């Protein structure tokens with residue numbers, strides 16, 4: 077059961093969500109459902125279709141495609157677009173941010189986001205980068221869920237010297253949305269997330285492509301006889317291409333490091349198969365089962 081000390085006043089008077097897709101619309105839905113986050117929600121998206129759909133769904137109080145207009149007078153701004161857009165967005169909104177405003181984001185990479193945004197942040201604005209470790213393979217304003225973040229983590233990577241009150245505002249917002257929060261260094265974040273999220277996506281995109289390349293021989297059968305293991309990969313591989321292109325390109329070093337380690341381990345497994353090393357194969361599978369069990373135990377705790 078999560079406990080958040082509800083403030084009499086909501087955290088933000090005017091909260092701007094830039095990018096009303098899966099994550100942005102989950103925040104606005106949660107803000108509406110649980111209260112205590114914002115008096116007024118302003119939605120900004122450069123896609124006319126996404127903006128119109130957000131308005132139809134009643135996800136906010138005001139709607140605009142102009143980020144500079146959106147942030148004027150706001151005390152909270154959260155970037156929820158793909159990470160490749162953050163530098164240009166930061167540059168566009170920076171001159172219009174009000175003194176005391178808290179700027180945050182939900183990007184899946186943290187070193188690149190901080191490098192892209194920090195140079196534009198005015199001295200009287202606090203920047204509190206965050207990353208909710210929750211999502212689905214779906215995207216767009218229809219995909220959001222008020223309880224998407226419930227029971228999940230949101231990782232904060234505030235730069236040294238960030239005002240504590242601003243960090244607490246973002247932590248409180250995530251706690252109201254049902255997430256646990258942790259603070260960490262951005263470089264550490266990027267390495268951890270590279271192995272638990274970015275590399276698995278790279279593998280899923282690749283294995284679907286490899287199966288498809290075998291078209292003449294097996295494609296029909298892949299689709300027809302796909303067992304749940306392959307289906308699990310296709311779920312992950314159905315994720316948004318622009319979002320994942322940006323993640324891969326913006327966490328390049330950590331992703332390539334984890335890929336190199338994974339390749340070595342995959343080669344070792346292939347070698348064991350070739351040599352008929354039954355003990356090696358069985359040991360590795362036993363280790364994987366233990367990891368799966370410990371994840372389920374954590375979830376049930």
Ligand SMILES: NC(=O)C1=CN([C@@H]2O[C@H](COP(=O)(O)OP(=O)(O)OC[C@H]3O[C@@H](n4cnc5c(N)ncnc54)[C@H](O)[C@@H]3O)[C@@H](O)[C@H]2O)C=CC1
Nearest residue numbers: 095097098099122123126157158159183184211212215216
């Ligand atoms: N999908 C997931 O499972 C998770 C995604 N994230 C991060 O959240 C962010 C958003 O991801 P999703 O909500 O899944 O994406 P999405 O594709 O559902 O939505 C992104 C929205 O941003 C809009 N957009 C694109 N460029 C823009 C710009 N320059 N200005 C304003 N709006 C713009 C798009 O039109 C779209 O409506 C990404 O940075 C991603 O790395 C973080 C955690 C989980």
Ligand SMILES: O=C(O)C(=O)Cc1ccc(O)cc1
Nearest residue numbers: 184208209210211212213273
């Ligand atoms: O749906 C899945 O399997 C995910 O892994 C969701 C996800 C995608 C991107 C993130 O930065 C965090 C979580």
